[in-house]
Amino acid sequence: MDLRRKIHFLECDRCQRRFGPSESEGTCPDCGPTLGTLTVWYAYDEIARSFQRETLLARREPSLWRYLEILPVPERPALLHPRVGWTPMYDLPRLAQEIGVRRLWIKDDGVNPSGSFKDRASCIGVARALLQGKTTITAASTGNAASSLALFAACAGMRAVIFVPQTAPSAKVAQLLVFGAEVLAIRGTYDQAFDLCLAAAEKNGWYCRNTAINPFMSEGKKTAALEICEQLGFEPPDCVVVSVGDGCIIGGLWKGFQDFLRLGLIQRLPRLYGVQAAGCAPLLTAFQQGQDMAAPLLGGHTCADSICVGQPRDHLKALRAVRQSHGAMTAVEDEAILEAIRTLARKAGVFVEPAAATAFAGLKKLVEDGLIGNDERVAVMLTGNGLKDIATALRASGREPTVIDPDPSQVPA
Amino acid sequence: MDLRRKIHFLECDRCQRRFGPSESEGTCPDCGPTLGTLTVWYAYDEIARSFQRETLLARREPSLWRYLEILPVPERPALLHPRVGWTPMYDLPRLAQEIGVRRLWIKDDGVNPSGSFKDRASCIGVARALLQGKTTITAASTGNAASSLALFAACAGMRAVIFVPQTAPSAKVAQLLVFGAEVLAIRGTYDQAFDLCLAAAEKNGWYCRNTAINPFMSEGKKTAALEICEQLGFEPPDCVVVSVGDGCIIGGLWKGFQDFLRLGLIQRLPRLYGVQAAGCAPLLTAFQQGQDMAAPLLGGHTCADSICVGQPRDHLKALRAVRQSHGAMTAVEDEAILEAIRTLARKAGVFVEPAAATAFAGLKKLVEDGLIGNDERVAVMLTGNGLKDIATALRASGREPTVIDPDPSQVPA
Numbered sequence: 083m084d085l086r087r088k089i090h091f092l093e094c095d096r097c098q099r100r101f102g103p104s105e106s107e108g109t110c111p112d113c114g115p116t117l118g119t120l121t122v123w124y125a126y127d128e129i130a131r132s133f134q135r136e137t138l139l140a141r142r143e144p145s146l147w148r149y150l151e152i153l154p155v156p157e158r159p160a161l162l163h164p165r166v167g168w169t170p171m172y173d174l175p176r177l178a179q180e181i182g183v184r185r186l187w188i189k190d191d192g193v194n195p196s197g198s199f200k201d202r203a204s205c206i207g208v209a210r211a212l213l214q215g216k217t218t219i220t221a222a223s224t225g226n227a228a229s230s231l232a233l234f235a236a237c238a239g240m241r242a243v244i245f246v247p248q249t250a251p252s253a254k255v256a257q258l259l260v261f262g263a264e265v266l267a268i269r270g271t272y273d274q275a276f277d278l279c280l281a282a283a284e285k286n287g288w289y290c291r292n293t294a295i296n297p298f299m300s301e302g303k304k305t306a307a308l309e310i311c312e313q314l315g316f317e318p319p320d321c322v323v324v325s326v327g328d329g330c331i332i333g334g335l336w337k338g339f340q341d342f343l344r345l346g347l348i349q350r351l352p353r354l355y356g357v358q359a360a361g362c363a364p365l366l367t368a369f370q371q372g373q374d375m376a377a378p379l380l381g382g383h384t385c386a387d388s389i390c391v392g393q394p395r396d397h398l399k400a401l402r403a404v405r406q407s408h409g410a411m412t413a414v415e416d417e418a419i420l421e422a423i424r425t426l427a428r429k430a431g432v433f434v435e436p437a438a439a440t441a442f443a444g445l446k447k448l449v450e451d452g453l454i455g456n457d458e459r460v461a462v463m464l465t466g467n468g469l470k471d472i473a474t475a476l477r478a479s480g481r482e483p484t485v486i487d488p489d490p491s492q493v494p495a
Numbered sequence: 496m497d498l499r500r501k502i503h504f505l506e507c508d509r510c511q512r513r514f515g516p517s518e519s520e521g522t523c524p525d526c527g528p529t530l531g532t533l534t535v536w537y538a539y540d541e542i543a544r545s546f547q548r549e550t551l552l553a554r555r556e557p558s559l560w561r562y563l564e565i566l567p568v569p570e571r572p573a574l575l576h577p578r579v580g581w582t583p584m585y586d587l588p589r590l591a592q593e594i595g596v597r598r599l600w601i602k603d604d605g606v607n608p609s610g611s612f613k614d615r616a617s618c619i620g621v622a623r624a625l626l627q628g629k630t631t632i633t634a635a636s637t638g639n640a641a642s643s644l645a646l647f648a649a650c651a652g653m654r655a656v657i658f659v660p661q662t663a664p665s666a667k668v669a670q671l672l673v674f675g676a677e678v679l680a681i682r683g684t685y686d687q688a689f690d691l692c693l694a695a696a697e698k699n700g701w702y703c704r705n706t707a708i709n710p711f712m713s714e715g716k717k718t719a720a721l722e723i724c725e726q727l728g729f730e731p732p733d734c735v736v737v738s739v740g741d742g743c744i745i746g747g748l749w750k751g752f753q754d755f756l757r758l759g760l761i762q763r764l765p766r767l768y769g770v771q772a773a774g775c776a777p778l779l780t781a782f783q784q785g786q787d788m789a790a791p792l793l794g795g796h797t798c799a800d801s802i803c804v805g806q807p808r809d810h811l812k813a814l815r816a817v818r819q820s821h822g823a824m825t826a827v828e829d830e831a832i833l834e835a836i837r838t839l840a841r842k843a844g845v846f847v848e849p850a851a852a853t854a855f856a857g858l859k860k861l862v863e864d865g866l867i868g869n870d871e872r873v874a875v876m877l878t879g880n881g882l883k884d885i886a887t888a889l890r891a892s893g894r895e896p897t898v899i900d901p902d903p904s905q906v907p908a
Binding site for chain 1: 557575576577578583585603606608609610646647649650656659661665666668669670671672673674675677678679680681682683687688690691694695698699836837840841842843844845846880881882883885888889891892894895896897898899900901902903906907908
């Protein structure tokens with residue numbers, strides 16, 4: 083469908099000012115980059131006429147492109163990586179019982195091409211950049227969004243300029259370099275890398291994929307919610323639990339559930355729970371204080387590098403998602419995150435990075451705190467592959483190899 | 496189907512002695528562990544009556560369990576990881592043109608649960624161990640088979656004792672530990688770890704998953720060939736290219752194509768090409784010298800740790816696969832392997848470990864040498880995820896991050 087017919091308008095998350103479908107690739111000029119994030123709304127009534135449960139059930143496309151009718155591009159770009167999204171959901175009855183919920187599913191987004199959830203947004207970002215004839219695309223990232231963007235830019239033959247904090251884990255930096263990106267490692271924080279990237283994009287006319295600043299990233303991220311609905315037979319779970327750094331993933335999930343509700347594909351919405359690391363939880367603070375926005379936090383620290391974000395760029399969308407859905411924010415200590423890595427590996431056979439494990443640790447806490455009840459059906463979003471951060475995995479394992487000589491008598495029974 | 500009805504017999508690869516379906520979980524006693532590897536043959540005529548193209552086309556099961564009729568277990572074990580195999584095949588027209596073949600597909604087995612092809616064998620190994628009521632399972636491995644086994648053993652609640660050479664990459668060891676395996680790091684080679692593991696299994700009554708020694712591992716590995724056939728509409732490619740260490744994967748692929756031919760599901764067989772690293776190529780030497788078996792090689796070395804095998808345990812099956820299929824063996828230098836990592840990342844968006852890239856580097860060489868023609872349809876098997884070996888990826892990238900201060904004037908245009 084033509085893009086101007088498909089997208090109804092873009093709306094400022096703060097002042098509700100509306101923009102035409104092609105009018106902005108950034109934030110609301112009245113409210114600025116920190117508050118003026120935009121939400122994309124579609125022509126739902128018209129789309130719903132031909133986009134129904136049966137349409138989807140008949141589709142074999144095993145990627146997020148199965149939702150083309152509600153994606154902000156006119157067609158699937160030929161050059162992009164063919165396998166993004168449509169990640170597996172595992173039903174885990176034993177873990178459900180152990181934690182104390184009626185049903186438990188985990189959605190394993192670590193199997194995406196670059197190993198993280200961020201591929202959902204990056205492929206949309208590159209598709210939008212291609213639409214506009216851009217040849218350079220840029221982003222600042224703690225690591226996953228960057229390696230993901232580098233992959234999709236490489237597939238599309240675009241130049242990628244990536245801003246990372248110098249502390250980004252080496253696996254993520256290795257990915258960037260292998261995919262051929264130009265990597266600028268900033269002697270500073272993620273937040274500083276973010277601002278630097280924004281300024282460079284504006285100055286050089288590069289396409290900017292930055293979370294929150296780019297209104298179309300949520301449209302990629304929302305596809306995980308659409309898949310959850312479809313994979314559960316259009317019966318959404320009672321709750322969805324996900325880790326939160328910038329807030330874009332939880333905001334995107336909420337958008338996805340809303341899109342499907344507006345299209346009549348689901349009949350009710352789940353509650354959304356955001357989990358932060360206790361050492362860096364500005365959105366939890368904002369939630370607890372009843373604020374609509376998060377105050378920047380300096381010097382946050384956690385082993386979950388992907389969500390170590392002091393200034394959450396998608397704070398408005400994240401807080402709105404949690405409040406509108408009647409969910410909550412919570413936070414967990416690093417020790418609980420490490421334990422969740424172990425539990426997921428040993429009881430579900432899924433090896434995740436610390437930020438992903440944070441969501442699972444959060445679920446345990448939410449059940450203990452009585453926010454999620456024992457009769458509820460819960461989905462946990464796992465956002466990144468454990469191979470992304472080996473050092474923390476080794477810490478989490480609580481074990482060491484036993485070094486022996488090649489001598490049978492040294493082998494334990 | 497009952498296992499005794501489904502499996503016709505096991506046959507020694509050297510002396511052709513036959514064993515009943517439950518008679519052996521190891522090698523032929525007459526020929527010993529080095530030469531007496533066994534092949535599993537099914538009751539094809541009976542199976543073919545109800546296992547046809549239409550049967551498979553109607554199946555939605557996105558895992559190797561879609562081939563249960565020709566797997567050596569009576570049913571799918573409930574506890575095992577739900578997503579093994581049925582990995583994506585990517586059609587790469589641009590790379591096909593660049594390399595000079597008519598069609599090129601790559602099969603990305605790095606998306607398996609533990610990130611490698613070996614998951615296909617490990618899940619069958621654990622399923623067989625469960626059948627026999629074993630509580631401990633063991634293996635020696637350069638890394639991938641081990642981390643894979645650790646994952647499936649964890650899912651099944653079994654104890655895993657893993658023998659690795661002390662030089663195994665840390666990512667693979669981290670996975671082992673996270674999955675809760677007992678890891679014995681041997682001050683010695685993979686070959687020494689292998690012998691030590693065999694002795695310990697026999698002494699302690701542990702189930703042994705070792706490549707070649709266990710006849711059922713090939714039955715897991717063959718499923719990649721079955722998937723290639725199905726994913727190409729039952730029209731196998733002209734050639735399949737795969738890296739070779741122990742030789743079990745190429746042997747397993749050949750078994751898969753043969754099974755489908757015997758069932759009438761395909762009409763012809765592809766040629767199989769095995770690629771070794773030039774620094775450790777005992778199977779290439781055996782092939783060139785017209786030998787049926789490989790002479791052990793001491794002191795082999797390559798960046799492709801997964802195929803750094805001086806004494807290939809599945810040499811009989813590997814050499815037979817290459818010769819019977821009218822394929823060949825070849826070898827590539829480490830530099831070509833690093834270049835293949837870059838090419839696959841930057842032109843196909845797939846990040847692979849060195850051993851996987853070896854197959855792609857081999858394809859280039861086979862085309863240059865005229866062994867694979869410009870009019871041929873080729874599938875390349877990619878056996879492991881690039882996140883498994885970050886150090887080599889960094890070397891392969893040929894790039895480094897540019898470190899800058901958070902200062903716009905330091906950003907290049």
